[in-house]
Amino acid sequence: MARRCAAAARGIIRDAYGRSAVTAVKGRGNIATEADSAVEAEVTRILRAEYPGHAILSEETAGETRSDGWMWVCDPIDGTKNFSRGIPHFAFSIALCFNSGPVVALTEHPLLGDEFAAVAGGGATLNGHAMRVTDVATVREGVVALDLGYDDGRAARQLQTALHLWPGMQGLRITGSAALGFAYAAAGRWDLYAHLNLEAWDIAAGILLVREAGGVVTARDGTPATLFCGAAVAGTPGAHADFMALAGGLPWEA
Numbered sequence: 001m002a003r004r005c006a007a008a009a010r011g012i013i014r015d016a017y018g019r020s021a022v023t024a025v026k027g028r029g030n031i032a033t034e035a036d037s038a039v040e041a042e043v044t045r046i047l048r049a050e051y052p053g054h055a056i057l058s059e060e061t062a063g064e065t066r067s068d069g070w071m072w073v074c075d076p077i078d079g080t081k082n083f084s085r086g087i088p089h090f091a092f093s094i095a096l097c098f099n100s101g102p103v104v105a106l107t108e109h110p111l112l113g114d115e116f117a118a119v120a121g122g123g124a125t126l127n128g129h130a131m132r133v134t135d136v137a138t139v140r141e142g143v144v145a146l147d148l149g150y151d152d153g154r155a156a157r158q159l160q161t162a163l164h165l166w167p168g169m170q171g172l173r174i175t176g177s178a179a180l181g182f183a184y185a186a187a188g189r190w191d192l193y194a195h196l197n198l199e200a201w202d203i204a205a206g207i208l209l210v211r212e213a214g215g216v217v218t219a220r221d222g223t224p225a226t227l228f229c230g231a232a233v234a235g236t237p238g239a240h241a242d243f244m245a246l247a248g249g250l251p252w253e254a
Helices: 002-016 036-049 081-086 151-166 178-186 200-212 237-248
Strands: 022-027 029-033 057-058 070-078 091-098 101-109 114-119 124-126 141-146 171-174 191-194 217-218 232-235
Touching: 002 036, 002 070, 002 081, 002 091, 002 101, 002 200, 029 036, 029 081, 036 057, 057 191, 057 200, 070 081, 070 171, 070 178, 070 200, 081 124, 091 178, 091 200, 091 232, 101 178, 101 200, 114 200, 124 200, 141 151, 141 178, 151 191, 151 237, 178 191, 178 200, 200 232, 217 237, 232 237
Parallel strands: 057 070, 141 171, 141 191
Antiparallel strands: 022 029, 070 091, 091 101, 101 114, 114 124, 191 232, 217 232
């Protein structure tokens, strides 16, 4: 079902890429487009038809939905600012959760066709092949990615932390898509990813992708990340532990 939803989203997004009008401005840098609404409407239609008893938590229309039972969590386009500017770094993301924990996860780059998928206890895959985090053991050895989000204070703390760590890393990336941030950590495209301003739809799939790929994803205090933790650090076990030690006492916490 996650793949069926992703296929529907892919068609809408590819057709709209480069010409989808902005329909809402939700804050500095935070927008919605016609394509966001179209994807959400189609995915909701598919899920309602197949699973009428399941809750749906999706960014544009159901941001307050909560359920401890079966719940689909969807981000129609994560990285809408990129999408709206023709920057090809954004994703469709969906997760099926039970008791607020993801059990099925899928994040797809609609233009590249890259599919990052995981099932609880079943491992993670990239385009059908087994996916694992890298064996990088320290921040200094790693490529680090972060995102700033829409909270100016938290974003400033992210930048302060990056400045503190720099140049003690191989590279630093600011991505503009949390869904791809977690997926790329799971796939070993970078070794650590940190974000301080997350909603459930930003992280739901990423939690499972990273864990099933052998990585670690926690809240800012080191406890296991949840749908509603608001901030998270994900990466290889070694790089994650090293980052937490290096960031201790720094104002990267919210």
